[in-house]
Amino acid sequence: MNLTLKIWRQKDKATPGQFETIEAKDISPDMSFLEMLDVVSEEAQKKGFEPTAFDHDCREGICGMCSLVINGVPHGPEAATTTCQLHMRKFKDGDNIVIEPWRAAAFPVLRDLVVDRSAFDHIQQKGGFVSINTGGTPDGNAIPIAKQEADLAMDAASCIGCGACVAACKNASAMLFVAAKVSQYAHLPQGQAERSRRVLAMVEQHDAEGFGSCTNFGECEAVCPKEISVRVIAEMNRDYLRATLVGTNS
Amino acid sequence: MEDAVSQPPPGVGKVIARMHGSTIGQKALMAVSGLLLVGFVFGHMLGHLQMFGPNAREHYNAYAHFLQSLGELLWVMRLTLLAAVILHIVSAVQVTLRNKAARPIQYANVKWIKATFASRAMRQTGVILLLFILWHLLRFTIMSAAATGFTGPEVPLKPGSTELVPDVYGRMVFAFNNRPGITLTYVGCVGLLGVHLSHGIQSALQTLGVLNAAYRPLLKKVGPALGGLVFVGFASVPLAILAGFIK
Ligand code: SF4
Ligand code: FES
Numbered sequence: 001m002n003l004t005l006k007i008w009r010q011k012d013k014a015t016p017g018q019f020e021t022i023e024a025k026d027i028s029p030d031m032s033f034l035e036m037l038d039v040v041s042e043e044a045q046k047k048g049f050e051p052t053a054f055d056h057d058c059r060e061g062i063c064g065m066c067s068l069v070i071n072g073v074p075h076g077p078e079a080a081t082t083t084c085q086l087h088m089r090k091f092k093d094g095d096n097i098v099i100e101p102w103r104a105a106a107f108p109v110l111r112d113l114v115v116d117r118s119a120f121d122h123i124q125q126k127g128g129f130v131s132i133n134t135g136g137t138p139d140g141n142a143i144p145i146a147k148q149e150a151d152l153a154m155d156a157a158s159c160i161g162c163g164a165c166v167a168a169c170k171n172a173s174a175m176l177f178v179a180a181k182v183s184q185y186a187h188l189p190q191g192q193a194e195r196s197r198r199v200l201a202m203v204e205q206h207d208a209e210g211f212g213s214c215t216n217f218g219e220c221e222a223v224c225p226k227e228i229s230v231r232v233i234a235e236m237n238r239d240y241l242r243a244t245l246v247g248t249n250s
Numbered sequence: 251m252e253d254a255v256s257q258p259p260p261g262v263g264k265v266i267a268r269m270h271g272s273t274i275g276q277k278a279l280m281a282v283s284g285l286l287l288v289g290f291v292f293g294h295m296l297g298h299l300q301m302f303g304p305n306a307r308e309h310y311n312a313y314a315h316f317l318q319s320l321g322e323l324l325w326v327m328r329l330t331l332l333a334a335v336i337l338h339i340v341s342a343v344q345v346t347l348r349n350k351a352a353r354p355i356q357y358a359n360v361k362w363i364k365a366t367f368a369s370r371a372m373r374q375t376g377v378i379l380l381l382f383i384l385w386h387l388l389r390f391t392i393m394s395a396a397a398t399g400f401t402g403p404e405v406p407l408k409p410g411s412t413e414l415v416p417d418v419y420g421r422m423v424f425a426f427n428n429r430p431g432i433t434l435t436y437v438g439c440v441g442l443l444g445v446h447l448s449h450g451i452q453s454a455l456q457t458l459g460v461l462n463a464a465y466r467p468l469l470k471k472v473g474p475a476l477g478g479l480v481f482v483g484f485a486s487v488p489l490a491i492l493a494g495f496i497k
Contacts, residue, residue, distance in 0.1 A: 006358075019358065072361030098359045105352050170365070171349035173273070203274055212352030213273030213345050215372065216453040217365035230456070231466060237274055238459025244268045244275065247260065 001027050001093035005040065007052055008100045010109050013116075017109065019098075022052075029089035033076060034059060034066060036088055053112040059084040061225065064160030067167070068113055069100040074164035074223045082162065082225040102163050104172035106209040117163050119209040120177060124161075126205040127198035128181040130190050143189055153187035156180045158226040165220035165228075171212030176220040178206045179236035180228045186239060196243035203240055273348070274457075280341035281454035283334040288451060288476075290331055291443070295483040301496055302486075307419040312407060314418040335383075342376060368449035368477075375446040382439040389425065400424045426491040433492040440484035448477030 003024040010017025024040050031039070034056050041051030057065035066083040070076035076086045091097065099113065107115040134140070145153075157180075165176035182199050185191025191198070214233055221230045260268075269275035297317075300309045317324060362370070389398060395416060402420040407413040426433045452473030460469070490496045 069357060069359075072357060072359040073363065100357055100359070103353055103355050103357055105354050168363075170353075170370070172352035173349070175273075200268075203272060207271075207273050210352060211273075212349035213277055214457075215277075215345065215349070215369070216449070216456050217369050219363060219365050222363040234456050234459045234466075236459075237278070237457055240272075240274045241278055241459065244260065244265055 001029060001088065001091070003027060003036075003091065003094070004096045006096065006098045007113070008109075009052065009112055010101075011111065013108050013110055017112075027088055029087070029091075031088045032059065032084055033068070033070070033086040033088065034084050053110075053114045055114050056084055061085040062160060064162040067102050067115065067162065067164070069102065069167055071098055074102070074167040075162075075225055079222075080225055080227050082160075085225075102167040104163075104166050104211065106172065106174070106211050107163060107166065115163075117161075119211070120161050120163065120174070122209060123174070123178055123202050123205045124181065126201040127194065128202065130185060130194060132190060132193050134190050145188065149187045153184050156184035156187070156228065156232050159184075159224075159228055160226060162225060164223045164225060166211065168219040168223040169212065169214075170217055170219065171215055173212040173214045173220075174206055174209075175211075175214040175233050175236070176224060176228055176230065178202050179230075179232035182236045182239065183232035186235060195239065196247070199236060199239045200243050203236075273345075276341045276344050276348075277457045279337055280345065281457040283337040283341070284450055284454050286334045287331070287338065288447060288454075290334075291447075291480060295480060298487050299483060301419065301422065302490070306496070307405070307417075308408060310419040310422070311405060311415050311417060315407060315415045339380070342373070346373060366449060368445045368474075369453070372446065372449060375442045378439065378442055379446060382442075390421075395421050398425070422487070423491050423497060426488040427494075427497070428492075430492060433488045436488045437485045441481050443484070444477040444481030446477070447480055448474040451476055 005022045005024055006019050007022055008017055009020045022040060022044070024036060025043075027036050027039065034054070037052065037054055044051045055065045055067050057063045059066070061082040061084060064082075066075075068075070068083045070083065070086075075081060075083050076090070078086050078090055101107075101109050101113045102115045102117075104115075106119040107117055110116050135142075159177060159180035161177065163174075163177070166172050166174045169175075182202060185198065186195055216230070216233075218230055221228060269279055297313055300306060300313055303309070320327075368375075395402075398421070400421045402417045402424065404414040405417045405420075407415050426436070450473070452470055455469055455472075487496070
């Protein structure tokens, strides 16, 4: 199949970018979206042009490195799927495809489609962990946890930190990401000791990074490749308000 | 589950700083002030529905008389509402400015998957509602009946009673009777109120963390249902007057 790509090109952080139209020829419907871009890049290189830079790593939908807003939707048209797992059979021959980077003040574009997501690392460093001694591997099974709670924790923990929630949010808010990280520990006994401190510190860092605030559009959960539900945001809000109004610990 | 270690509540300064300065705090203030206003809207609507039914003139005038007789309490209510409106607007402005700054470069192409029209139009409906409320206050609270051109005489509080009260019922009929332009503007504005609340109510509950997983599907419907109710309740009175059903 042949496609017309409109891709965002930007030399570096400081230089303003613009769209470039590139023809993608002889694309197999079995290719992934990133393989399609590989082919386009190879062609460009053969002709002596600079290939388009984009982020990727595992290409298995588990690392959270790939990104791209494809025709207005982060990670493209297929629900619950990362860009690396999106296949070209989702498109038709002759389609126009607009490809943009994540857009947020807190995610500056480094080059073309690559953005700097260190802001997520800074938030994680403020509390996305437990610092109590949890013992050895067998000890994990020694603490009984209700199946329901374990499932809620596990659902939240499936966040891969890709940032699609920020990209989809009209306010470029990272609340779904932060809430997933907060909720994953809020449902486990090991997370309780630092529960209040964690939510306060992570939200404070979220705000300091320049992300917007959540106005409950729900676009984040619609594009999240791991289908994290906005219920985690409600839980985080409750924890945050409780910690603020009633008390904190440790 | 509770915290393993607990400590006394943070100082007042910290609480204010967090509520006023953080994304979640600002949203919570917007939610609480909004819910307070929703409570008022429902009370106001129930009051208006007394325009229907037998002996509506006496009922409605007695209700208006009762409100006026509250004296200081009425002022407490008014000032509380004013404070809620100010808080709601201030937090809305804060949230809007922050959110605009969070995305300096817009997408060339945006496709909404889930966001409802109501949720995307909160700012616009909010601004129109503010103008509507000011106009409404001017017409029915600030201006005297005579200033609006209503010349109806005072009427007895109860049939046969000697206590005379202003005919608020008559004033209401006068305000909409034979005035399709004004009536439709009112109906349009309370329609926008319904749209605003259909997202606002559920958004407020979500912001305050009331929606847990079990209640979410139910509470997601509460916003649109209550928004629709507000529209029907408020639109019915002026429309009934225009149609000559209430006279
Ligand atoms: S919540 Fe979903 S969209 Fe957001 S970073 Fe995690 S996996 Fe990506
Ligand atoms: S490249 Fe790892 S999730 Fe897409």
